[in-house]
Amino acid sequence: MLSDKEIIEIAQNIYKTEIDALINRREKISENFIKTAKKILECKGKVVLTGIGKTGIIARKISATLASTGTTSAYMNSTEGLHGDLGLINKEDIVIAISNSGESGEISAIIPAIKNIGAYIIAMTGNINSSLAKVSDLVLDTHVDEEGCPLNLAPMASTTSALVMGDALAGCLMKLRDFSPQNFAMYHPGGSLGRKLLTRVKNLMKSGESLAICTKESGMDEVVILMNDKKLGIVCVMESQSLVGIITEGDIRRALKHKENFFSLKAKDIMTVNYTKIDKEAMATDALSLMEDRPSQINVLPVFDMENFIGIIRIHDLVKVK
Template sequence: MMKNIEYAPEKALNSGRRTIQAEAQALMDLHDRLDKNFSNAIALLLDCQGRVVVMGLGKSGHIGRKISATLASTGTPSFFVHSGEAVHGDLGMVTGRDIVIAISYSGNSNELSTVLPVVRRLGTKVIAICGHPHSDLAKLCDVFLDASIQKEACPLNLAPTTSTTVALALGDALAVTCLEARNFGESDFARSHPGGALGRRLLTYVRDVMRQGDDLPLVSPDIPLPQALKEMSLKRMGMTAVVNDNNEPVGIFTDGDLRRLIVRHGDIRHFTMHEVMSSHPKSIAPDELAVEAASLMEKNKLSHMLVVDKQGTLVGAMHMHDLMVAKVI
């Protein structure tokens, strides 16, 4: 039966600080004892010809899932296998080309003790994240990473708290060190995170955002302005490109140009496009990043930009709103 809850703000604050301090101290202890075993683990991971298979049970399993996800998203292909499922068929996913990272604070998990001898017979190397150097896991691994702690942050010294924090930090250290060794950069990270903000910025090209074909407003220089306005209204881009017979852009006319023209002249029906267009419009290539187009448009205070290929032919156009819809900006 649940006991009566005793809550005092100052006591709660002290408890929170004590927990964080305990885990921070354990991480500093880990920092100080990191040795050549860590370097040996990195060498194994960098030489892996298959996947990094992370195994664990209970809280260690939850930490293992996070470590595997971090490895996979930073250039080290990885997946997680629950130790309990491994002994009932999932071990078939592991090959001799893989590396296993086994996580168990006690190092005496029955499931891991059953699985790892089979894994070793495949020729698979094993890295252990463990708190006891004389455990079964320590004896079965190729590289032992000491994740020992003085005490759990839990006042009962029962709930895995500090121990899971240390294991997670070791996993992050492995992932980041491999990332740096592989010169894994922003573009690589973006490919692993295409749905994120960075992915959209680094994987979205002008050709993916621009309007083209029948959606692109086009007129010739000698067309009367009223006809050009009809094209602008039909295509609803707030502008029209002005092109010559070779489909090369010679100008652009926007809603802003229209307003300024009316203010200056009132009756504008007699104008042709070559008289009112803005010559030498800014343009960008279709293979440039969309974020570069956004930067150019912002720098030049433009709402529109034409897209021109290597031959100087108009192939598309963009409105700043298109970049916003694509979540590039």
């Protein structure tokens, strides 16, 4: 039976082996990596990742990362490729074949057919002298000195090396494509991530009868009633069709410091005229940053359509899409 200390040491050794392997590979990123990134950028078709077993799992993950970051990509299990799935490959495509040994029988068996189709082949392998490397158009070296497995048999460091190589490619391609958060949101419309990146101020703002509106001559009794009834934390002071100021709960609290004169004041006496505002087309995340990334945080913003005041947005509405 292993002691607790021995269990921790085994885990730490595996971490160290994989980290050391990544550091070693990082320092050996070659011109072939640059060529691969540029080749994918110029690709008129899609990038097909293929592998078998554990490298197949890595290939699927890399393909998913590429697809979600602006590079059209698909995964093909190498064994299934022998039985019809090669039909998804076209001559305009790039095929990235992942095999640590470079001698996987299933991958070797489909390479001739891929060449006949005319697709460009990139090997991602730990053996640059392997059969796969020799028949490929370009080779990405993912070699590791040891796996980290106590028996040095199960793929560990080698699959990590291939995975990070794929992530590095995806990251570089994002920069090369000038891929933005909004682009990312298009491929992730579901769940909290999609809501965070796609939601605009106009989708969340309060408008029309929901607003608390007064004039500059409105008294404090009217302002307090409006603040309480609408429960938005703001009263909008209007003149004609223009927003000339806002009154927040903070403005009222400050005015109450002189409570003996409070009900003799008018809205114009306590309103904030130099208020921070935001456009209706701004992203919800931008509105949240505007409220929070300042010396004194604010909880509500007037919303404008060009020069026209159309509503307000509260921090309470924004945090729902964080």
